[in-house]
Amino acid sequence: MKLRCGFFKFTGCSGCQMEILRLEDELPPLLEMIEIAYWPMVTSKRWEENLDIAFVEGSVSTPREVKEIKEIRKRSRHLVAFGECAITGCIPSIRNFMTQSEAEETVYEHTDWIESIKPSEISEYVRTDISLPGCPPHRNTILEVIKAVALQRKPHLKHHSVCVECKLKDNNCLLTTEKRPCMGPVTNAGCGAICPSLNRECEGCYGPMSAANASSQSQILAEIGLSMDDVKRKFRKYAGTTDEYRKEAA
Amino acid sequence: MKPAKKLMKEELGQFVDHLSKEYLVYGPVARRSDFSFQEIDSAEDLRFDYTTTTIPPKKFFHHRQTLLRYSGEDYSELESTLEKRFLLLGVHSCDLNAILRHDRLFTRQFHDPYYLKLRRNSAIVALICTHIGNSCFCASLGTGPTIREGFDLLLTDLGNEYLIEVGSSEGQRMIEELNLQKANSSDLEKKEERVKLALTQFVKSMKMDGLNQLALKYLDHEVWSLIGEKGGLAGCFACLSCGNCSLVCPTCYCFEVADIPELSLNQGVRIRELDSCQLLEYAEVALGGNFRRDRKARVRQWMTCKFGGAGGGFDSSCVGCGRCINACPSHIDITEVAKSLRGE
Numbered sequence: 233m234k235l236r237c238g239f240f241k242f243t244g245c246s247g248c249q250m251e252i253l254r255l256e257d258e259l260p261p262l263l264e265m266i267e268i269a270y271w272p273m274v275t276s277k278r279w280e281e282n283l284d285i286a287f288v289e290g291s292v293s294t295p296r297e298v299k300e301i302k303e304i305r306k307r308s309r310h311l312v313a314f315g316e317c318a319i320t321g322c323i324p325s326i327r328n329f330m331t332q333s334e335a336e337e338t339v340y341e342h343t344d345w346i347e348s349i350k351p352s353e354i355s356e357y358v359r360t361d362i363s364l365p366g367c368p369p370h371r372n373t374i375l376e377v378i379k380a381v382a383l384q385r386k387p388h389l390k391h392h393s394v395c396v397e398c399k400l401k402d403n404n405c406l407l408t409t410e411k412r413p414c415m416g417p418v419t420n421a422g423c424g425a426i427c428p429s430l431n432r433e434c435e436g437c438y439g440p441m442s443a444a445n446a447s448s449q450s451q452i453l454a455e456i457g458l459s460m461d462d463v464k465r466k467f468r469k470y471a472g473t474t475d476e477y478r479k480e481a482a
Numbered sequence: 483m484k485p486a487k488k489l490m491k492e493e494l495g496q497f498v499d500h501l502s503k504e505y506l507v508y509g510p511v512a513r514r515s516d517f518s519f520q521e522i523d524s525a526e527d528l529r530f531d532y533t534t535t536t537i538p539p540k541k542f543f544h545h546r547q548t549l550l551r552y553s554g555e556d557y558s559e560l561e562s563t564l565e566k567r568f569l570l571l572g573v574h575s576c577d578l579n580a581i582l583r584h585d586r587l588f589t590r591q592f593h594d595p596y597y598l599k600l601r602r603n604s605a606i607v608a609l610i611c612t613h614i615g616n617s618c619f620c621a622s623l624g625t626g627p628t629i630r631e632g633f634d635l636l637l638t639d640l641g642n643e644y645l646i647e648v649g650s651s652e653g654q655r656m657i658e659e660l661n662l663q664k665a666n667s668s669d670l671e672k673k674e675e676r677v678k679l680a681l682t683q684f685v686k687s688m689k690m691d692g693l694n695q696l697a698l699k700y701l702d703h704e705v706w707s708l709i710g711e712k713g714g715l716a717g718c719f720a721c722l723s724c725g726n727c728s729l730v731c732p733t734c735y736c737f738e739v740a741d742i743p744e745l746s747l748n749q750g751v752r753i754r755e756l757d758s759c760q761l762l763e764y765a766e767v768a769l770g771g772n773f774r775r776d777r778k779a780r781v782r783q784w785m786t787c788k789f790g791g792a793g794g795g796f797d798s799s800c801v802g803c804g805r806c807i808n809a810c811p812s813h814i815d816i817t818e819v820a821k822s823l824r825g826e
């Protein structure tokens with residue numbers, strides 16, 4: 233029996249869904265395993281049957297999405313918070329640091345046409361079963377989740393720092409030796425330390441790791457010369473409203 | 483012991499070429515802002531003046547490995563893809579001592595076939611340190627800078643030439659065909675002077691004796707909350723639980739095992755890769771239980787292990803390479819922790 237999967241887009245950029253299309257070589261065997269019951273990006277098929285796995289991309293930022301996420305929860309065996317927007321609010325959550333009216337007036341001429349609420353992670357409204365971190369999640373972690381559901385075991389996802397992957401990649405450390413503001417020590421692993429491996433600081437796009445110590449990280453960033461405003465921006469960028477980063481982002 | 487020989491510095495290229503016939507040669511090279519053991523194409527890339535590498539030679543033996551391939555109920559161990567033996571050229575004393583500790587650890591009660599396979603496929607040309615890093619403290623632990631065992635060849639930079647001492651029959655074979663000059667007693671004296679000079683360069687030290695007992699006795703010592711919660715030990719910040727210290731530690735051996743199924747689900751590979759007791763998930767058990775949920779408990783475990791007080795005993799204890807100090811974004815310094823525990 234194939235796993236019946238649905239892919240939903242809330243407030244996000246579609247990048248997480250694109251990551252599945254980018255599986256390319258793995259797509260044929262994957263389609264042996266899953267049935268696409270609903271995925272507006274690739275098929276006009278309407279959503280009818282209940283799902284084994286619902287992948288929800290994006291944060292919840294409209295009253296319609298609040299209703300929809302509850303409906304999806306009711307009709308899915310496994311609800312996957314697919315990507316950072318769904319888990320932490322991610323980049324859209326930057327606007328939670330201003331008032332609703334300020335955000336609306338900055339962007340729209342006719343704010344009375346806008347029906348929007350502060351973007352939030354989907355677990356604000358419903359219970360999620362699996363969080364698939366990343367902006368976007370690494371393809372291997374997406375496959376791991378599908379395989380884990382099929383095998384009825386816990387997905388083997390990493391919750392520790394990006395630094396661990398960075399060291400396993402034999403990289404030199406941008407933070408300690410070059411005093412560059414790398415967010416690796418507080419960021420959830422899973423990407424394989426892509427950015428430091430390409431001589432770019434980690435921006436924190438996989439959200440806070442399991443035991444993130446944002447307070448130490450902010451002191452370290454200040455020590456290497458970032459202004460307190462820049463430190464704030466670092467924490468606001470991907471997960472400013474999470475419990476882990478709230479204080480440092482405010 | 484075979485008599486020592488001398489290699490003129492301008493002959494280093496020939497020496498490396500000669501070794502490359504038999505071995506894949508890895509040695510220290512400079513990168514943008516650190517040194518790293520990399521495959522050596524030309525002796526010009528070798529940086530025998532290196533202080534330390536970010537990642538220790540443990541990456542050749544115990545980092546991330548595919549253990550076996552499974553298919554249904556069957557499995558097969560993967561054959562090594564290395565056609566040649568490999569040689570680590572320019573290994574410092576701390577790292578050599580760490581390798582010897584891992585040799586003991588992986589042959590204690592169980593012989594670890596994966597480690598031993600790689601280890602048996604390797605040879606080591608060690609190098610006496612002449613450039614001591616600011617975080618190094620092997621001298622105070624008796625793990626350097628002199629080297630007495632564990633090498634096939636041992637090099638010492640004497641200025642215009644390298645002194646070559648032979649430590650094994652394999653080492654003897656490495657230089658047999660080379661027409662090397664014999665070293666005389668004044669060369670050996672020069673070596674001793676070099677070592678003495680190196681000894682004057684150490685900034686840090688640590689008194690290891692009894693630290694394992696102290697760490698286990700003072701489980702509530704203030705130092706644990708300083709490094710684990712508050713910060714402030716010699717200017718450090720609180721630990722991040724990032725794991726950098728143990729990933730770079732040459733004697734840390736803990737690893738995790740995982741199966742990676744293919745999409746067919748009934749075939750796949752089993753891998754292992756380094757883990758760290760600094761990570762929250764390390765001590766997690768079924769139903770979300772965790773024996774070391776507190777950051778303080780984790781950083782205490784790591785230090786205790788480095789003091790020889792954990793399961794690995796002295797086979798996973800500190801050799802004074804200084805890497806964890808360099809790699810810690812929070813500036814947590816094991817030598818300061820030791821002092822504090824001793825009440826110094």
Ligand code: SF4
Nearest residue numbers: 395398405406414416
């Ligand atoms: S470069 Fe960044 S991710 Fe890599 S070890 Fe350093 S702090 Fe961690």
Ligand code: SF4
Nearest residue numbers: 423427434435436437
């Ligand atoms: S290194 Fe950091 S910013 Fe880059 S992909 Fe990974 S988590 Fe994202």
Ligand code: SF4
Nearest residue numbers: 731800801803804806
């Ligand atoms: S504890 Fe630190 S100094 Fe000691 S061997 Fe490990 S990394 Fe080196």
Ligand code: SF4
Nearest residue numbers: 734735736758759787
């Ligand atoms: S228990 Fe010891 S060897 Fe294992 S990760 Fe911790 S410090 Fe390293």
Ligand code: SF4
Nearest residue numbers: 721722724725727810
């Ligand atoms: S490197 Fe430093 S901050 Fe990171 S886990 Fe080790 S002691 Fe803690």
